[in-house]
Amino acid sequence: MAKKKERALPESLGLPAGGVETHAHLDHEDFAEDIETVIARAHACGVSRIGHVFLGPEDYRDGQPLFAAHPEVFFILGVHPQDAKDLTPARLNAMREAIAADPRVRAVGEIGLDYHYEYSPRDVQDAAFRAQLAMARELDRPVVIHSRDSHEDAVRILLDEGFHDRPLLWHCFGSDIAFAHELLSHGWHLSIPGPVTYARNEAVQDAVAQIPLDRLVLETDCPYLAPEPWRGKRNEPAFIGFTAVKVAKLRGMDPAELWTACGDNARRFFGLDN
Numbered sequence: 001m002a003k004k005k006e007r008a009l010p011e012s013l014g015l016p017a018g019g020v021e022t023h024a025h026l027d028h029e030d031f032a033e034d035i036e037t038v039i040a041r042a043h044a045c046g047v048s049r050i051g052h053v054f055l056g057p058e059d060y061r062d063g064q065p066l067f068a069a070h071p072e073v074f075f076i077l078g079v080h081p082q083d084a085k086d087l088t089p090a091r092l093n094a095m096r097e098a099i100a101a102d103p104r105v106r107a108v109g110e111i112g113l114d115y116h117y118e119y120s121p122r123d124v125q126d127a128a129f130r131a132q133l134a135m136a137r138e139l140d141r142p143v144v145i146h147s148r149d150s151h152e153d154a155v156r157i158l159l160d161e162g163f164h165d166r167p168l169l170w171h172c173f174g175s176d177i178a179f180a181h182e183l184l185s186h187g188w189h190l191s192i193p194g195p196v197t198y199a200r201n202e203a204v205q206d207a208v209a210q211i212p213l214d215r216l217v218l219e220t221d222c223p224y225l226a227p228e229p230w231r232g233k234r235n236e237p238a239f240i241g242f243t244a245v246k247v248a249k250l251r252g253m254d255p256a257e258l259w260t261a262c263g264d265n266a267r268r269f270f271g272l273d274n
């Protein structure tokens with residue numbers, strides 16, 4: 001009989017309150033049975049605020065009850081590039097109204113390009129990306145960017161749309177230091193997910209060791225991309241602590257200090273008051 005692998009629990013990391021998880025998909029069906037437990041566990045592990053990503057105006061409308069009792073959850077709202085073909089003017093308007101009316105919506109995202117799956121044609125992704133960037137500019141909100149196998153075009157469109165030196169978070173950073181420098185040169189922030197803990201990701205580990213501390217935030221992208229030692233399992237906000245510990249180690253920092261600094265960066269970026 002195979003021996004069950006003993007994995008460290010996130011509670012054992014001992015991180016203090018004040019951490020911010022900047023990217024979670026808590027309305028995913030994987031959390032349908034135990035969302036309250038998942039949120040409570042995040043708190044017990046030092047996660048004080050959670051950025052939940054709504055993938056469109058309907059999810060935003062229908063998902064409100066999930067978070068009614070959790071004011072610590074803030075929202076990021078946008079149509080993902082995979083759904084770009086479904087971004088109608090009516091849906092864009094619905095998002096514009098929601099963002100203008102609801103202070104819990106702190107950013108427009110995740111928006112961008114995805115050439116890995118290419119569920120929507122590239123020109124359609126380009127148009128949907130630009131339309132949502134224009135909305136963010138008009139409403140003066142930060143943006144959260146998703147880019148997969150499309151970095152060159154994503155950066156070109158962002159510069160084209162006037163996002164140099166505007167508040168922008170590059171979600172799920174997984175590239176090398178050269179690309180980090182390019183993003184940093186435009187004044188943007190980088191969000192580090194769980195795969196930084198995977199043994200083979202040396203280029204991103206090298207980058208994370210060098211990115212200026214004040215541009216760094218942490219995320220899970222749960223239920224996807226669980227960090228070690230939970231790789232391959234369902235990810236959840238509490239697991240962000242494993243990412244923090246790894247990033248701190250790469251930078252030669254105290255984990256609690258890194259945790260608090262990244263939390264402060266996220267609070268500043270999203271304009272959170274605590």
Ligand SMILES: [Zn+2]
Pocket residue numbers: 023025053110221
């Ligand atoms: Zn996401």
